[in-house]
Amino acid sequence: MQVQLETLGSLERRMNIALPMDAIDAQVTERLKRAARNAKIQGFRPGKAPMKIVEMNYGPQIREEVLGEQVQQGFYRAVSEQKLRVAGYPRFEPQLDQSEPGSFKFAATFEIYPEVALGELAGKEVEKPVTPVTDAEIDKTVDILRKQRTRYVRVEREARDGDRVIIDFKGSIDGVLFDGGSSENFPFVLGQGQMLADFETGVRGMKEDEVKTVEVKFPEDYHGKDVAGKTASFELTLKNVAEAVLPEVDAEFAKLLGVADGDVTKMRDEIKKNVEREVKRRLQARAKENVMQALLDVTSVELPKALVELEVGRLQDKARQDLEARGMKVKDLPFPAELFDEQARRRVSLGLIISELVAVNKLDAKPEQVKALVAEFAESYEDPEEVINWYFASPERLDGPTSMVIEDNVVEFVLGRANVVEKALAFDELMGSQA
Structure with a gap:
């Protein structure tokens, strides 16, 4: 195998390699013999076709496979001998000039890893x-865990921030109901920004079974393009007000968190x-x-x-x-x-x-x-x-x-x-x- 290395840039290299044809031909012949043992060719029993017929049917494919393998093996053998660290994958190309008898010539273009000079850390x-x-941080975490286990208890008073409310609502623009603007038994926690500000303001202070109409201005950048920037009229019916009750920090709470005793x-x-x-x-x-x-x-x-x-x-x-x-x-x-x-x-x-x-x-x-x-x-x-x-x-x-x-x-x-x-x-x- 003959190898010639060219430097194309600081990291780019091209390697011109000539592989001996006798080694390639020997591989092709060996594989053709193996293929002939089980070759199924019309007009012949399996494994009984003449070698020339086998070569006509399988030769081009086998030669292409052998060439591909020999090119890969030859390249990485040459790289190892040259002590090069290849970055990424090489690009293989057969050389146009194949006139030299007894050899198959190809070129491999690739990049190598750069030399890395570590900078000075002192003073950086x-x-x-x-x-x-x-x-204090543990107390905050305990409070978060308590809130995650909040239960809501029905109360007979006006709705205020922190309450979970259940409502029916119908929204219309210019007297026409619009898609996504109506719902029944819709729950949300008041004051957490789950609904538009005008909507929450309308619900705040309502009592169970109260009916009310509120005007809601949709933002210009609202995700629903059909209603963005428009003002809708919502008819609200408050069906339930429930107050948040957090668990006490006691033995039962500890057991909920996995402390058995x-x-x-x-x-x-x-x-x-x-x-x-x-x-x-x-x-x-x-x-x-x-x-x-x-x-x-x-x-x-x-x-x-x-x-x-x-x-x-x-x-x-x-x-x-x-x-x-x-x-x-x-x-x-x-x-x-x-x-x-x-x-x-x-x-x-x-x-x-x-x-x-x-x-x-x-x-x-x-x-x-x-x-x-x-x-x-x-x-x-x-x-x-x-x-x-x-x-x-x-x-x-x-x-x-x-x-x-x-x-x-x-x-x-x-x-x-x-x-x-x-x-x-x-x-x-x-x-x-x-x-």
Whole structure:
């Protein structure tokens, strides 16, 4: 095999390769013999057709298959010998000049991975959010859990904010009922913005069995285009007013949350553990994002086009799957590559930087780290041991935890070398967003 390497650009290469034809012909002949043993050709019993007839029927396909395999094998053998790291997939083309006897010549055009020179982290400011978990935060969480278990009790008074009301309503514009403007036995909680402000204002203060007509102005940007910007008249009939009753923080409430003996102190301890676990996860996610941005800021990387295109394709596929999971039809929906280009470039850049950082500084995941992370996952389940056994029953199930440990190692490494600035983050702000 003869190999000639050309440099087309900083990352782009072309490799001209000549494969010996005798090896290709030998492979073709061997496969034709195997095919002849069971070949079904009209006019001959299976396996009894002459080799020339077999070659006429199967030869072109077999030769094409062998050439494809030999080209692939020859390319990757040459790449290994040249110690090149191929980024993405090569483009193979047979050379026009096949005049040289005894060889098949082709060219492979491809990109290689760039050299990554990690930037200087010393002096780079990285923000690390900090959120303490105090009794006040536990109290807030208990209140949320109580509200999730709210029950409503019928009352004989006027409706006010926080009440659940059940109403009949008919909406009309210029005296004509419109689609979606009428309903019976419709429940909603007053004062939570579930209905338009004018509508809620009309219901507020009504009593059971009261009938009332209110004018409701639809916003210009209302999702229903037929009524957007228009004023409708609604005839309301209030059928039920129910007051919110939250459970007391007592033994029964503790049992509802899974504390078998109803011990309220145990319940608060469990809530605190869960809150601390979630706060830790969200703080780590925010710190990780800041660390990744710092790595991008200090390290310049030339990106192989092939890797960016592959990542764009993955992001497009994920977007399609996400929309399909929500019940949307996306068969003919366009997903322009430029919409995903910036995100793809960021992901590829970070992949290259982190890979180099891990290799240079030996930040690979250690078995004990993976085991500890899996144990942490398992803590929130009823039977932690069962979860741990599930993860360790199959090596591929540990891929996710292993990647997370590597990322944690990278974050710890960067924070240990950068100028870390701690920033207090309010509990509500942290928990109010998905980290």
